[in-house]
Amino acid sequence: MIDEKDISIKRPRRVTAQTVADAAGVSRSSVSRAFTPGTYLDADKRKRIREVAARMGYQPNALAAGLKGGRSHLVAVFVGNMRSAYDTEFVTALVGELNALNKWPILIDGGDQSTERAIHQVLRYPLDALILRGGSMQSELVTQCSKIGVPMISSGRIVEARGVDNVCCRNAEGARIAARVLVDAGRTRFGFVAGPEKLSSSSGRRSGLVEVLDQAGLTLIAEAKGEFTVEAGFNAAKKLLRENTLDALVCANDASAIGALTAAREMGIAVPESLSVVGFDDIEMARWPTFDLSTVCNPVDEAVERVIWLLDQRLTNPNKASETILIDPYFVPRGTH
Amino acid sequence: MIDEKDISIKRPRRVTAQTVADAAGVSRSSVSRAFTPGTYLDADKRKRIREVAARMGYQPNALAAGLKGGRSHLVAVFVGNMRSAYDTEFVTALVGELNALNKWPILIDGGDQSTERAIHQVLRYPLDALILRGGSMQSELVTQCSKIGVPMISSGRIVEARGVDNVCCRNAEGARIAARVLVDAGRTRFGFVAGPEKLSSSSGRRSGLVEVLDQAGLTLIAEAKGEFTVEAGFNAAKKLLRENTLDALVCANDASAIGALTAAREMGIAVPESLSVVGFDDIEMARWPTFDLSTVCNPVDEAVERVIWLLDQRLTNPNKASETILIDPYFVPRGTH
DNA sequence: TTGTACGCGTTATCAT
DNA sequence: ATGATAACGCGTACAA
Numbered sequence: 001m002i003d004e005k006d007i008s009i010k011r012p013r014r015v016t017a018q019t020v021a022d023a024a025g026v027s028r029s030s031v032s033r034a035f036t037p038g039t040y041l042d043a044d045k046r047k048r049i050r051e052v053a054a055r056m057g058y059q060p061n062a063l064a065a066g067l068k069g070g071r072s073h074l075v076a077v078f079v080g081n082m083r084s085a086y087d088t089e090f091v092t093a094l095v096g097e098l099n100a101l102n103k104w105p106i107l108i109d110g111g112d113q114s115t116e117r118a119i120h121q122v123l124r125y126p127l128d129a130l131i132l133r134g135g136s137m138q139s140e141l142v143t144q145c146s147k148i149g150v151p152m153i154s155s156g157r158i159v160e161a162r163g164v165d166n167v168c169c170r171n172a173e174g175a176r177i178a179a180r181v182l183v184d185a186g187r188t189r190f191g192f193v194a195g196p197e198k199l200s201s202s203s204g205r206r207s208g209l210v211e212v213l214d215q216a217g218l219t220l221i222a223e224a225k226g227e228f229t230v231e232a233g234f235n236a237a238k239k240l241l242r243e244n245t246l247d248a249l250v251c252a253n254d255a256s257a258i259g260a261l262t263a264a265r266e267m268g269i270a271v272p273e274s275l276s277v278v279g280f281d282d283i284e285m286a287r288w289p290t291f292d293l294s295t296v297c298n299p300v301d302e303a304v305e306r307v308i309w310l311l312d313q314r315l316t317n318p319n320k321a322s323e324t325i326l327i328d329p330y331f332v333p334r335g336t337h
Numbered sequence: 338m339i340d341e342k343d344i345s346i347k348r349p350r351r352v353t354a355q356t357v358a359d360a361a362g363v364s365r366s367s368v369s370r371a372f373t374p375g376t377y378l379d380a381d382k383r384k385r386i387r388e389v390a391a392r393m394g395y396q397p398n399a400l401a402a403g404l405k406g407g408r409s410h411l412v413a414v415f416v417g418n419m420r421s422a423y424d425t426e427f428v429t430a431l432v433g434e435l436n437a438l439n440k441w442p443i444l445i446d447g448g449d450q451s452t453e454r455a456i457h458q459v460l461r462y463p464l465d466a467l468i469l470r471g472g473s474m475q476s477e478l479v480t481q482c483s484k485i486g487v488p489m490i491s492s493g494r495i496v497e498a499r500g501v502d503n504v505c506c507r508n509a510e511g512a513r514i515a516a517r518v519l520v521d522a523g524r525t526r527f528g529f530v531a532g533p534e535k536l537s538s539s540s541g542r543r544s545g546l547v548e549v550l551d552q553a554g555l556t557l558i559a560e561a562k563g564e565f566t567v568e569a570g571f572n573a574a575k576k577l578l579r580e581n582t583l584d585a586l587v588c589a590n591d592a593s594a595i596g597a598l599t600a601a602r603e604m605g606i607a608v609p610e611s612l613s614v615v616g617f618d619d620i621e622m623a624r625w626p627t628f629d630l631s632t633v634c635n636p637v638d639e640a641v642e643r644v645i646w647l648l649d650q651r652l653t654n655p656n657k658a659s660e661t662i663l664i665d666p667y668f669v670p671r672g673t674h
Numbered sequence: 675t676t677g678t679a680c681g682c683g684t685t686a687t688c689a690t
Numbered sequence: 691a692t693g694a695t696a697a698c699g700c701g702t703a704c705a706a
Contacts (some may be wrong), residue, residue, distance in 0.1 A: 014463055016683055027693045032685060037516060040691055057486075062461035063400050063409060064683035067698050072400060074443075082429040092419040095444050099455045104462075106411075106441045107432050118436045124399035125441075126351055126699095149351065149394075196410065230625060264625045290599045301395060365678050369701060376702090377675055401691060401699035404682050463683095 015058040024052040035060050058310055060241060061157055074263045075311075077105045080120065080134035080156070083285040086229055086300070090133055090155070093304040101308070103128060108181040114142065129153060129311055136200070151314040153307050157200060158324060165310040166324040167303050171201050171280075174296040174329030175208030178250060178278050181331055183216045187248035191240045192223040193260055194308055202228070202252045205280055209250050224255045233259025241267055247275055249337075254279035254286050254295055261291060261336060276337040280329075292335035302327055350397040356441040361389040370426050372397050376421070376603060409463045412648075414442045417454065417471035417493070421565060422592055422620045427470055427492070430641040438645070440465060453478065466490060466648055471538070488646050488651040494537060495661060502647040503661040504640050506536050508617075511666030512545030513589060513617050518668055520553045524585035524613055528577045529560040530570055530597055532589035539565070539589045558583060563593045568666055570596025580606055584612055585674075591616035591623050591632055598628060613674040617666075629672035639664055 017031040023181060024031070026049060033039040034049035053059075066072035074195050075098060091107070098105045106125070109120050118143055123130075127150050134156035142159055145152050152164040159166060183189070190213060195202030210220055221310060222244045224236035233256030237249060241264060251257035257279030261271060267274070269275050272294075282297035306325045352486055354368040361368070363386060370376040371386035400473075403409035412435060428444070428584060435442045443462070445455050456478055460467075463560060464487050471493035479489070489501040496503060519527070527550060532539030547557055559581045561573035570593030574586060578601060586601070588594035592613050594616030598608060606612050609631075619634035643662045 006680050014683090018683080028686085029693060029695095030685090030691090032683095033692085036685080041691065045691090050606075059457075059461045060459075060685095061404075061463055063404050063463055064698085065461075065685070067398075067400050067404055067700090069698060070685080077444075082425075082432065088419075088425055092446065094426075095446050096448070099445055099453055102458055104443045104459055106446050107414075108436055109429065109432050114437055120396075121399075121439055124396045124402075126398055126400055149433065162458055217676045234626065258627075258688080263623070266626065288599070289571065289603065290595075351699090355699080365700085366677060366702080367675095369699095372675090379675065382675090397701095398699055401682085402701070404699080405701050406682060407701080613676090628693075 001319060014061065015056050017058070019059065020053050020056055020058045023056060024049050031058075032060070037055075043248060056154060057258065071106055071128050071315075073102060074125050074127050075103045075105050076119075076122050076127050076130045078108045078110055078115075078123075078130065078133075080110045080324070081228075082109045086253065086281045086283060086298070087133055089283060089300050090304065094131065094133075094299055097304055097308050103143045103311075106336050118208065123150065128286065128315065131155070131307060131311070132157070132159070134199070143179065149318075151284065151311070151318060153160070153303045153308055153310050153314070155303055160322075162322065163314075163318075164322055166322075167306045167310065168324065169201070169298045169327045171204030171329075171331055172208035172211070173251065174280060175205040176212050177329070177331050178280070178296050179209045179212035181333075182248045182250070182276055182278065183212060183218070185276070185337065188218055189247045190218065190220050191244060191249045192220055193226045193240070193245040193249060193251040193256045194223055195226055195228040197225065199228075205250075205252050207303055224260075226252060227255060228255055230255045230259040230262075233257060238267070239264035239270060241275075246337050248295065249275060251275045251277065251279050254281045254293060255285045256291055257295065257336075258285060261293065271337050272335065278337055282332050286332075286334070292332045294337035295332050296329045297332045298329050299327065343361065351398065354395070354397065356563065357390050359392055360393060361386050368395075369397070374428070380528060392523075394481055403463065407413050408602065408652075409443055410439055411462050411464050412440045412442050413445060413456075413459050413464050413671040415445045415447055415467065415469050417447045417469075418565075419446045419448055422622060423590065423618045423635070424470055426620060426637050427641065430637055431468065431470075431644065433646050434641055440593045440648075442468075455571065461488065465652065468492070468644060468648070469494065470497070471536070475550075476552055478483055479533065479534075488511050488648070488655060490651070491645050492644055497659075500650060500651075500655075501659055501673075503659075504637045504643045504647065504664065506538070506640070506664045506666055507659065508666075509545035510540030511617060511635065512587065513549050514666070514668050515617070515633050516546045516549035519548060519585045519587070519613055519615065519674060520555070520615070525555055525600045526558050526582060526584045528581060528583040530563045530573045530577070530586060530588040530593045532563055532593065534562065536565075542587075542589050550561045560572045560637040563589060563592050564591055567592045567596040567599075570594060573597070574600035575604070578606060578612075578639075586614045588614065589618050591618045591620045591630060592634065593671075594630055595622060595628055598630065608674050615674055619669050623671070631671045631674040632669050633666045634669045635666050636664065 019032045021028045033041040034046045132154040132226045155167045225233040226236045237260035279295035286293040358365040370378040371383045376430045413646040465489045469491040492504045563569040563573045573595035617630035
């Protein structure tokens, strides 16, 4: 009794198909059919039912529909770091594409401490898929995901596991391209602003740079750890430029490069005359007139497109072999080299 | 038969409580209890069940649990424009807070064309709440939401409807504060870089500015429409500064202001010596050394905190009266005024 | 402390 | 073309 009262007072119960059926004088099945395209139902009746439904504010309950055995249409999106411009651009594009496909992204921010708990909780939903953007998900969690049988697509970090597809930029190759441009332009004294050590994007880019320098008989004169952020890039560049004489600063990503550029300007170093600054990613900001940053484009749209494609493939054939798509970056010449 | 085969081949069925129960030699209820805190269950048995469950990769199905009548823990977050820095910062903070509270945000980007359809689809889930960030949701949709009985919290745009709570910045007041600072500093020739006309944030800020100018016996010499973006701000400022002699440029938001600042510099106008540029919002970028933008802070963290608070209130008492919380902005003096 | 039985709202299947 | 009925996986009131 008390409970009954509580419920009716506290939460207005959702309108169900049965209520609509009663109101329209038809069976519950007909109501269901009225909302399912391609089912046998008298056109007039369908129209009438939908009118009644609209008046009563009825919508089929997607939870119940998902339970029945179909897809939930829920996709978890795990973002390494929502404070990074590249990840943000990626997520924005991804959310748009998923929305367009009637897939609903549940966002989890990896920047937080409680991420692991969050993932566990979200895995309780029967997700259509789990999309990883960069970052630092623990391998234990990855195992658990594949165990649960949730298709996974990882971007920016290659995960070797059954049922996991990957989209990743050829980081070393991108850095090679940029390095060659600078070497060809006669730069000889290189510095590197790194990102977090554990991230393969940073280390991969570094190794590409070093490789080309080796081939050209040059060495990496100095490097400093960054954090993939503007501020860290600023500080790293200040230190590097104070302690060394450099004519080229290769940065592990655009945010660092923008920081480095700012530092160089503040120190009165002419860019690009006496110093080249090159980034990686080609985020929107790189195009702003203030920065006009020469960089290596890691095309967001292409990456997202591939992720969506892989998702589609995996959903139509859950048992297909894992796939890894590598994306080719390319140099975008602007005003800082 | 064919169907059976199809299912078993195509999708590895999720492990259910019954499977675990069979494997552990207990009843299905016990498995359920093992995952529900505060239920009677032998400690050893609970432990054993959880072990078996972990080995089999079992997680209670949140969809089925939500169906039973409890909460779904799903919260739709409708973002006006994920390409705007302020909205992005807002969403990032919001997602973090929601994650921490075991609420799972489903993101919908309002920048897209298919937004309306998307909202309709997402409303099929029994959402715990719907959070609106700024933007341009149609009033018809708002009506529909309240009809369905989904609690709504709107930020950045006041929605007058039953069951809808609001968090909004005192836009006019913020502009007044900034205008007074500039007037007191002796600025007399004001220009305004507007945002989209239909947005109350832009018009509210404009009216605050005009009000103070009136009181000081000044007039707004020129204004140009922007789009709340860096590029639009850049173009608007170019036009304004080319056609007028101004000593103060008040911008409807920080993105515009950053564009305006860039334009002024490019035109060789000394900021702040001969021109003040002031923004609104205090996004992260405003603090970057390159910009060091004087602006009016529209505190994201406070707004998010209020939204979460309202959400909590509304969930504990769904029938409480609608509430509107106004947030006080304040001036942040930096290097451009 | 544990098991049985019912209901949550839907869709698919089977009759009619 | 339409209505009855059986799942879907879970929580929980009730019985034991």
